Amino acid sequence: MSDKKPVIVYGASGYTGRLICEYLRELNVPFTAVGRNEKLVKDVMDKLPGTETARFDVTTVKHDKASLVKLFKGASVVCNTVGPFISYGGDVVEACLEAGCHYLDTTGEQDWVLECKEKWGADFARKGLLLSPGVAHMYTIGEIAAQIALETPGLDTLDILTLWGGFPTTASTQTIFTILKAKWYYLEQNEYKEWPTSTKFDVVVPGQHEMGLALPWGGTSHPIWFKDDPRVANVKVAAGVFARPVMEGVIATVKMYEDNIKPLPMDKQIEELQKIASSIQSNMPPRENPRINRSIDSVHASGPLTRVHVVIHGNSNYKQTGLLQAYAAYSLIQQPPKRAGFASAGQAFGHRELLGVLQSFGFVGEPIVTVNR
Numbered sequence: 001m002s003d004k005k006p007v008i009v010y011g012a013s014g015y016t017g018r019l020i021c022e023y024l025r026e027l028n029v030p031f032t033a034v035g036r037n038e039k040l041v042k043d044v045m046d047k048l049p050g051t052e053t054a055r056f057d058v059t060t061v062k063h064d065k066a067s068l069v070k071l072f073k074g075a076s077v078v079c080n081t082v083g084p085f086i087s088y089g090g091d092v093v094e095a096c097l098e099a100g101c102h103y104l105d106t107t108g109e110q111d112w113v114l115e116c117k118e119k120w121g122a123d124f125a126r127k128g129l130l131l132s133p134g135v136a137h138m139y140t141i142g143e144i145a146a147q148i149a150l151e152t153p154g155l156d157t158l159d160i161l162t163l164w165g166g167f168p169t170t171a172s173t174q175t176i177f178t179i180l181k182a183k184w185y186y187l188e189q190n191e192y193k194e195w196p197t198s199t200k201f202d203v204v205v206p207g208q209h210e211m212g213l214a215l216p217w218g219g220t221s222h223p224i225w226f227k228d229d230p231r232v233a234n235v236k237v238a239a240g241v242f243a244r245p246v247m248e249g250v251i252a253t254v255k256m257y258e259d260n261i262k263p264l265p266m267d268k269q270i271e272e273l274q275k276i277a278s279s280i281q282s283n284m285p286p287r288e289n290p291r292i293n294r295s296i297d298s299v300h301a302s303g304p305l306t307r308v309h310v311v312i313h314g315n316s317n318y319k320q321t322g323l324l325q326a327y328a329a330y331s332l333i334q335q336p337p338k339r340a341g342f343a344s345a346g347q348a349f350g351h352r353e354l355l356g357v358l359q360s361f362g363f364v365g366e367p368i369v370t371v372n373r
Contacts (some may be wrong), residue, residue, distance in 0.1 A: 004074030007031040008101075009240055012058075012094060015114055015285065016106055016136075019078050021056065021324025022048055027330045030055040034071065035061075063088060065246035077329040079104040084178040084247045085112040085133065087261045093120050093131065102129050106136040110219040111182040117224060119341040125341025132337075134221040135328055135345045137320040138162055138239065140354065140363065142222060143298040143344055147302035148350035148367055150231055157234040157302045160222055160242035161203055163212055164295040164317045165242045166288065179218035180257050181269060186216070187223040187235040195219060196257055200251055206298050206311045206368075213247040214238035214252075221366045225344040242294075271324040290315035290362075294347045309373040314364040328356045 007024060011017040011032035023032045025048065035041040038060045039207070045051060045058060061071045063082070068091060072078060078101050081091045085107040085297040096103040098118060107113060116133045134140070142162045149155060184195040195216040205212040217239035226232040240247045260270050295314040315322060328349060331337075337348040347352060358364045 005030040005032045005055070006076040008034055008072060008075050008078045009081070010034045010061075013037065014081050015181065016082045016318055016321055016325075017079075018321060019055070019318055020042050020081070020325045021045065023048055023319075023323045024324035024329065025054040025056075027326055028055075029326065029330050029331075031332065032057045032071075032075070034059055034061055036060060043371055048143050048303045053372050054121065059282065062244060063091060065091045065098075068092060069098050072099035072101050073094060074098070075090045075101055076180075076333045077102045077104065077276060079325045079329055082167070083107065083109070085109050086182070087117070089116075089133075094359045096131075097127070098114040100127065102329075102337070103131050103133075103137050104325055104328050105133045106325065107133045108136070108138060108218065108220070108226065109179055109182065110184060110221065111179070113221045113224045115273065121342030129337060130332065130337040132328070132345060132348055133344045135321075135324050135352065137295065137314070137317040138164070138217075138220045140324055140345045141295070141312055141314060141320065142237070142299065143218075143225060143346045144351045144365065145312050146222065146226070146301065146344050147300040148355075148369065149299050149308040149310045150229075152301070152306060152308045152371055154301040155301040155308060156221070156232060157227065158232060158236070159300040159302070160220075160236070160237040161214065161298040162239045162275070162295070163203075163205060163214065163242055163297075164293070166285070166293040166310055174364075180261075180272065180273060181266070182218065182255065184216050184219035185223055187227060187233070188238070190233050191358045192223065192227075197200065203238055204253050205242075206296055207283070207313075210244075212242065213244050213251075213252065214240040215247070221344065225347065260315070288316040294318075299321055299338060305373065309368075309370040310373055311368040311369075312364050314358070315362055319361075320358060321361045323357065323361055323363065324354065 013035040041058050142160045148149050185192040201214045203212045203214045220237040222236040226235050297312045299310045339347045
């Protein structure tokens with residue numbers, strides 16, 4: 001019998017990676033913490049709450065397919081936090097496929113989600129393996145709300161809003177600027193339509209009088225997840241942070257990219273966007289505080305004769321991501337997913353099951369559901 005731990009956390013020394021390890025410990029799941037710098041990973045693991053009760057190994061690996069396959073063989077699940085995923089995810093996915101591992105990641109890159117579906121989804125399905133990019137607060141909670149709305153028959157349109165309070169991690173900041181180089185899509189009559197990069201929304205925030213400001217946020221994962229759902233024909237998503245001045249700054253940066261950076265060659269674009277991202281966030285943010293780091297996910301679902309509104313209030317967005325990843329891994333080492341191949345967290349594990357896990361840890365409240373027929 002292999003002595004390999006069943007779960008591998010790739011990128012364990014990052015902000016989200018360490019949270020995944022924390023919740024794997026809480027769920028009593030053995031794991032291997034993997035990073036580029038073994039000392040850094042060990043230091044992170046030494047500071048893990050309750051580390052004396054965790055069952056884990058620490059190792060490093062070169063980021064190439066052959067090295068990753070060797071590391072992954074004997075494990076069951078890989079939780080990947082090493083992004084931008086459009087740049088680094090391919091080797092990890094292909095190594096999972098060859099090693100026979102389920103693949104999870106925390107991506108916010110719609111072009112990466114599309115690539116996963118189109119390039120590897122069928123291969124993972126043939127092997128009975130799950131390929132689930134975007135298992136993270138910013139996408140999974142909105143999907144849970146959407147799936148709850150769709151429990152009411154007669155709906156075909158999803159209008160999704162996700163807002164959160166706090167400041168993004170270094171990796172999230174890199175993602176925000178990475179997605180500027182890609183095309184962004186929404187779903188209209190089951191066809192992808194492109195968002196103009198300059199699109200912005202004034203949004204009504206449930207539970208407050210002040211209007212919010214949001215963006216398509218790269219299109220998000222939702223239009224891809226619901227593309228082949230026979231109940232759904234239209235999906236649009238708006239996302240952002242509660243602080244309007246922060247959003248105004250993001251919009252100004254998007255305009256600056258359109259005017260000054262987009263005309264440059266791609267390698268120069270990448271260089272300039274990395275500079276901007278590093279200037280905004282290059283340090284590890286503080287641990288989340290539920291009194292400060294709150295979230296709202298709101299879904300208006302409609303059909304010819306029916307309207308449903310679902311709101312989920314939550315807190316500690318990155319902790320939610322850590323728990324979602326850990327629970328997904330915990331479930332996969334015990335039973336097959338509800339759907340193999342390319343699938344969202346809700347499709348793979350059940351949206352009600354995920355909601356219950358989040359509630360049991362105090363991260364989300366009971367959904368507020370309003371139905372008008």
